[in-house]
Amino acid sequence: MLSRTADHLYWLARYTERAENLARLLDVSYQMSLVPQSIAAQNENWRAILALNSLESAFAGSYPAVNVDNVLRFMVADATNPSSIYSCLRAARENAHAVRGTLTAEMWESINATWIEVRQQTFEQILARGISEFFDWVKLRSAVTRGVTFGTMLKDDALHFIRLGGLLERGDNTARILDMQYHILRQSDDEGASDFYRWGALLRSLSAFQVYRKVYRDAITPARVAELLILRMDLPRSLHACADGIVRMLQLIANDASAETQRQAGVLHARLHFARIDDVLAGGLHEYLTDFMDRIYELGDGISRDFLIAA
Amino acid sequence: MSTAFYNEMYDSDAGLRPHYRAFAEWLAGTPAERLERKRAEADTAFHRVGITFAVYGEEAGTERLIPFDIIPRIIPAAEWAQLEAGLRQRVQALNAFLHDIYHEQAILKAGCVPAEQVLNNAQFRREMIGVDVPSGIYAHIAGVDIVRAGAGESYVLEDNLRVPSGVSYMIEDRKMMMRLFPELFSRHMIAPVQHYPDLLLDNLRTVAPKGVANPTVVLLTPGAYNSAYFEHTFLAQQMGIELVEGRDLFVRDETVFMRTTQGPQRVDVIYRRLDDDFLDPLVFNKDSMLGVPGLLSAYRAGHVTLANAIGTGVADDKSVYPYVPEMIRFYLGEEPQLNNVPTWMLRKPEDLRYVLAHLPELVVKEVHGAGGYGMLVGPAASRAEIEAFRARIIAAPEKYIAQPTLALSNCPTFVDSGIAPRHLDLRPFVLSGKRGVGMVPGGLTRVALRAGSLVVNSSQGGGTKDTWVLEN
Numbered sequence: 001m002l003s004r005t006a007d008h009l010y011w012l013a014r015y016t017e018r019a020e021n022l023a024r025l026l027d028v029s030y031q032m033s034l035v036p037q038s039i040a041a042q043n044e045n046w047r048a049i050l051a052l053n054s055l056e057s058a059f060a061g062s063y064p065a066v067n068v069d070n071v072l073r074f075m076v077a078d079a080t081n082p083s084s085i086y087s088c089l090r091a092a093r094e095n096a097h098a099v100r101g102t103l104t105a106e107m108w109e110s111i112n113a114t115w116i117e118v119r120q121q122t123f124e125q126i127l128a129r130g131i132s133e134f135f136d137w138v139k140l141r142s143a144v145t146r147g148v149t150f151g152t153m154l155k156d157d158a159l160h161f162i163r164l165g166g167l168l169e170r171g172d173n174t175a176r177i178l179d180m181q182y183h184i185l186r187q188s189d190d191e192g193a194s195d196f197y198r199w200g201a202l203l204r205s206l207s208a209f210q211v212y213r214k215v216y217r218d219a220i221t222p223a224r225v226a227e228l229l230i231l232r233m234d235l236p237r238s239l240h241a242c243a244d245g246i247v248r249m250l251q252l253i254a255n256d257a258s259a260e261t262q263r264q265a266g267v268l269h270a271r272l273h274f275a276r277i278d279d280v281l282a283g284g285l286h287e288y289l290t291d292f293m294d295r296i297y298e299l300g301d302g303i304s305r306d307f308l309i310a311a
Numbered sequence: 312m313s314t315a316f317y318n319e320m321y322d323s324d325a326g327l328r329p330h331y332r333a334f335a336e337w338l339a340g341t342p343a344e345r346l347e348r349k350r351a352e353a354d355t356a357f358h359r360v361g362i363t364f365a366v367y368g369e370e371a372g373t374e375r376l377i378p379f380d381i382i383p384r385i386i387p388a389a390e391w392a393q394l395e396a397g398l399r400q401r402v403q404a405l406n407a408f409l410h411d412i413y414h415e416q417a418i419l420k421a422g423c424v425p426a427e428q429v430l431n432n433a434q435f436r437r438e439m440i441g442v443d444v445p446s447g448i449y450a451h452i453a454g455v456d457i458v459r460a461g462a463g464e465s466y467v468l469e470d471n472l473r474v475p476s477g478v479s480y481m482i483e484d485r486k487m488m489m490r491l492f493p494e495l496f497s498r499h500m501i502a503p504v505q506h507y508p509d510l511l512l513d514n515l516r517t518v519a520p521k522g523v524a525n526p527t528v529v530l531l532t533p534g535a536y537n538s539a540y541f542e543h544t545f546l547a548q549q550m551g552i553e554l555v556e557g558r559d560l561f562v563r564d565e566t567v568f569m570r571t572t573q574g575p576q577r578v579d580v581i582y583r584r585l586d587d588d589f590l591d592p593l594v595f596n597k598d599s600m601l602g603v604p605g606l607l608s609a610y611r612a613g614h615v616t617l618a619n620a621i622g623t624g625v626a627d628d629k630s631v632y633p634y635v636p637e638m639i640r641f642y643l644g645e646e647p648q649l650n651n652v653p654t655w656m657l658r659k660p661e662d663l664r665y666v667l668a669h670l671p672e673l674v675v676k677e678v679h680g681a682g683g684y685g686m687l688v689g690p691a692a693s694r695a696e697i698e699a700f701r702a703r704i705i706a707a708p709e710k711y712i713a714q715p716t717l718a719l720s721n722c723p724t725f726v727d728s729g730i731a732p733r734h735l736d737l738r739p740f741v742l743s744g745k746r747g748v749g750m751v752p753g754g755l756t757r758v759a760l761r762a763g764s765l766v767v768n769s770s771q772g773g774g775t776k777d778t779w780v781l782e783n
Binding site for chain 1: 543
C-alpha cells in the first residue's frame with residue numbers, strides 16, 4: 001500500500017484513540033474533583049493534566065487561571081489547542097478524508113458524523129447537557145468507529161496500520177493516565193474512604209473496575225491496580241496487551257527495513273511479559289512508566305521511518 | 312409556463328411528452344409530504360456520505376453539497392441513439408486532430424484550421440511533437456457538454472478534453488434515485504450507468520505502454536483540497552486502484568514508481584486529474600508541488616501512459632472549437648451529426664465590431680475560461696457589468712469568443728416555491744481506448760437552480776438531476 005495512505009490510516013487511528021483516552025482522563029479527573037478536597041489541591045490536579053501534555057505555556061497564553069472550567073474548556077473544545085478533544089477529532093477526520101477511498105463507507109461515515117456533531121456544539125452547550133455525558137459520547141463514538149473498522153474492513157495492511165496506530169496510542173495513553181493518577185493518589189495523605197473512590201474512578205476511566213473485581217475479588221490496592229493496568233495480558237487497555245498487539249501487527253506488515261523496529265517492540269513486550277509488579281514498584285512506578293513511554297515514542301519513530309515515509 | 316423555451320417534459324400545448332407520461336402519473340399520485348420527506352432524506356444521505364465539492368475563493372476547505380433534484384431528466388431511446396452516434400463521431404475526430412497536430416499537421420497544411428490558432432495557442436505543447444501515444448488516443452475521457460435550444464435541437468457547447476469532472480454525481484444521483492423511489496425503476500426501462508468505473512478501468516488498461524501485460528493503473532489527484540476530490544476518491548475506490556498524489560510518485564530511469572510500505576512499485580498508467588501545467592515541475596510550472604519531477608521524460612520514453620494525454624487542451628480551446636465540424640469532414644469524410652453553436656471570434660475585427668454592438672444579447676466567454684468563471688451572460692447582466700466587460704474585451708479581444716444566448720431547454724425542478732421550470736444541460740462522458748469509443752447511456756444533467764439563470768456550473772449554484780435513457 002502507498003506509504004502516505006498508511007501514514008493517514010495510522011494517524012487517523014492514533015487521533016481517534018487519543019480523543020477517547022483524553023475523554024477518559026478528563027472524566028476521571030472530573031470525577032475525582034468531586035471528592036471533597038481543598039480548591040488548591042483541586043487546581044493542582046488540573047495543572048497536572050496540562051503538565052502531562054506539556055501544555056502549560058499554551059494554556060497560560062489564553063487563560064488567566066488554572067481551574068476546572070478553564071482547563072476543561074481548553075482540553076475539550078478549544079480549536080487552538082492541538083491536543084483538545086475537538087482538535088483530535090478534527091485531525092482524525094482530516095486523515096480519514098485524505099484516504100476515504102481506502103476506508104469502508106461505514107467507517108468514513110462514522111468518523112465524519114462524529115466530526116460534524118462535535119463541530120456543531122459550543123462548550124456552553126456541552127456543559128449544559130453535562131460534561132460527563134459528552135465524555136461518554138466521545139467514548140461511544142470511538143467504540144462505534146472501532147466497531148465498524150473491525151466489522152467491515154478487509155483484514156489487509158490497511159487494517160493492520162489502523163490497529164498499529166491505535167495500539168501505540170493506547171499504550172502511551174494508559175501509561176500517562178496511570179502515571180498521573182498514581183502520582184496524585186500517592187501524595188494524598190488521607191487513607192480513608194476517599195481513596196477508594198479515587199482508585200475506583202481511575203479503574204472506571206479505563207473500563208477496568210468490573211474487571212478488577214472479577215480478577216482480584218478483594219479490596220482495591222494501589223499495587224494491584226498497577227499490576228492490572230500494566231501487566232495483565234488479558235485486559236485490553238493494559239500496557240502488556242498493547243505491546244503484544246504491536247508486536248503482532250509489526251509481524252504482519254514487516255518489510256526489508258523493519259527488523260530493528262521489530263526487535264525493539266519485542267524487547268518492550270518481553271519486559272512486560274516477564275515482569276513482576278513488586279520489581280516494577282521497587283524501581284519506582286513513575287520511572288517505569290516514563291521508560292515505557294520513551295520506548296513507545298522510539299517505536300513510533302521507527303514505524304515512521306520504516307513504513308510511512310519510505311522512499 | 313414560458314413557451315419561449317423548449318420544455319423537456321411538456322410540449323408546446325402543455326401536453327405531456329410521451330417519454331414523461333409514466334413519470335408524471337407517478338408524480339401526480341405521490342403525496343407532497345412523501346416527496347418532501349424523500350428530498351430531506353437525500354440531503355442527509357449526501358451530507359453523511361460527504362458527497363461534497365470544495366468551492367474556490369471561499370475559506371480553504373469549505374465544502375458544499377451540490378443540490379440534487381428528484382425530478383429526472385428523461386431521454387427517449389431514439390434520441391439517445393442519435394446523440395451517441397454524434398458523440399462517437401466528434402470524439403473520434405478530436406483524437407485524430409490531436410494526433411495530427413503533434414505529427415504531420417495535415418489539417419493545418421490543408422488550411423482547414425488556421426495554423427496560428429493552433430501553433431500559437433498556449434495549450435499547444437511543443438513537448439508532444441512527434442511523441443507517439445498508445446493507440447493514438449489523446450482524449451481518453453471527454454466530457455462533452457450538450458444543450459438543447461430553440462425548438463429542441465441539440466448543440467455541443469464545449470468538448471472538455473482535459474480533466475472533465477462530474478461523473479461521480481452521475482453515479483451517485485442514480486444510486487440515490489434508486490434508493491428513494493425504487494418503484495420508478497420497475498415502471499421504466501432505464502439504462503444502467505453504474506458500470507462506468509469498470510468501463511473506464513478497462514479502457515485505461517488497454518492503453519498501457521507496449522509489453523506491459525498486467526498494468527498498474529493509478530489515479531493522480533492534486534489532493535484533498537481540490538474541488539473534485541470526492542470524485543477522485545470515489546473513482547479510485549470503485550476501480551480498485553491507488554489514489555496517489557504527486558509526492559507518492561517518483562521517476563527513476565525514465566520509469567514511474569510509487570512509494571509503498573513494501574518499497575517502490577512500478578506504475579504503468581496514470582489517470583491524472585491534474586492539469587498539464589502542474590504535472591512535471593522540471594518542464595512546466597516550476598513552482599508546482601503537485602506534480603512529479605521527471606514525469607514528462609518517462610512519458611516521452613513511452614514507459615508510462617497519461618490519461619488524458621498532455622496537450623489535449625488545444626483541441627477543446629474555445630478558439631479552436633469553431634473548427635470541430637471541419638475536423639469531422641477532414642478526418643472522417645462525414646458530415647457532423649451534432650451542431651456547433653455559431654461563434655464569433657473576437658480576434659477577427661468584423662466579429663469584434665458586431666459583438667461590441669450587441670453585447671446585451673450575447674454570451675461572451677474567455678477562451679481559456681472554465682467552470683462558468685469569467686463569462687458574461689448579456690441578457691442577465693446589468694448595464695454596469697456589461698460596460699465593465701466591454702472594457703476587458705477591448706483590452707484583449709483575442710482572449711474572448713461570443714455566442715448567441717441560447718434559449719436553453721428547461722425541465723420541471725423542485726425549488727422553494729414548488730415545481731418550476733429550470734434550464735439544464737447534459738454532460739455525457741465519452742471514453743476512448745484501444746477498442747474504440749464507448750460510453751454509458753446518458754451522463755450528468757446539470758440544472759441552473761436560480762430562476763432564469765443559464766449557468767449550470769456547480770460552482771455557480773447549479774444542481775444535478777438523475778439522467779434516464781429509456782431502453783424502449
